[in-house]
Amino acid sequence: MTSASLPRRLRCAICLRAQSACICQWVTPVAHRVEVLILQHPLEVANAKGSARLLHLSLPHSRMLTGEVFSEQVLLGAPLEPQGATQTVVLGAKHNILLYPDSPEDRALNLPAPPALAPELLSDPSRLRLIVLDGTWRKSRKMLYLNPPLQQLPRLSLQDMPASNYRIRKAHRADQLSTLEATCAALMQLERCVEPFQPLLRAFDGFVEQQLGYRGGSS
Template identity: 55%
Template sequence: MNDVIRRPQCITCLRPASHCICGCIRPVDDAGTGRAPVLILQHPLEVTNVKNSARLLHLCLPGSTLVTGEAFEPAALAALLAGPRRAVLLYPDTPGDRSLGIAPPPTYEPADAEELLLVVLDATWRKSRKMLYLNPALQALPRLALQDVPPSRYLVRKAHAPGQLSTLEATAYALAQIEADEKKFAPLIDAFDCFVGRLQAAEAAHRHAG
């Protein structure tokens, strides 16, 4: 059997070294603040997707947690959601949920960032619905819906419906909404613009080489 030739990989962003995005990392300064921590649940198919923004989001948010899976072991998921903070899911409540047998979620009650854990699903819309369906503990969480967000800056990925955002954008706007502080989370959008710019440059170089 021939050995598989693997390209050198960056140990931080987990991308091929030639496409490293570490230069786009813009850490959000949470010193002396009570920013809501973020738990990112990433679908396995997104891990190697070069257009996926969750890893960059994780690297920009000190104290965030990134876990990969689809149907999580109940005890393990419960442990991730447990703690003094109240977990809230960044996900809209849609009529389609009822067709899947998913009951209406508990009412979301706004609270200070110090009281919340923001849970984010990183997946396509279809896969995120499946993650929700397969994990009753996620169904039981109150949901935070985004309000008055700008158009997506995700120029390298086509949205299938108005208002669809990347995982990084959605999380940045959710945190800004929770804290009523857009400026604080502007570094996340700067990081995303850098990320998208590098993807566009790589695509242009590939077309030119072809």
């Protein structure tokens, strides 16, 4: 039998994974006020360990795009309507904030210092849009370098975070979080509310256990 004649694995139309590995049971809709734009590196698309798709499906006011370089209109443009039948642009500018650490490595790349995050921007979470880079540390840093509009944004840098439960991917430090964990932590901070995001974090634990089960529970 040739490779061309092999049956294709059936895929879930929602989570885009093989039906045998569907993660839709972990999708947990969250009522959130801050809009989220997830920029996914192309190498993350087929990564079964990635959490960005689960995050996107659980956040009604989110959009996920794949690529390394994006237009300024996409990065800084008008917000979108919540997920649904239409994805039309609506009126009303958002204050964009990049979820990214203020790293000394930026200076090694000759990146400009990001502007300070003005406290007045945080007064109304519904006027905020959080931009999240989904990729390894090396890939996300490259995305920042290739997209000057992102370099001009104020940053939200998470501090003193607990150890991640993301046991299915290797981390260089215990406090390095998955895209889903980091985004939930950022939304908790921006919306000054913790409880709405707890069900999604518990669902994420189930997602991690599911992935560990595929490899016999090894870490």
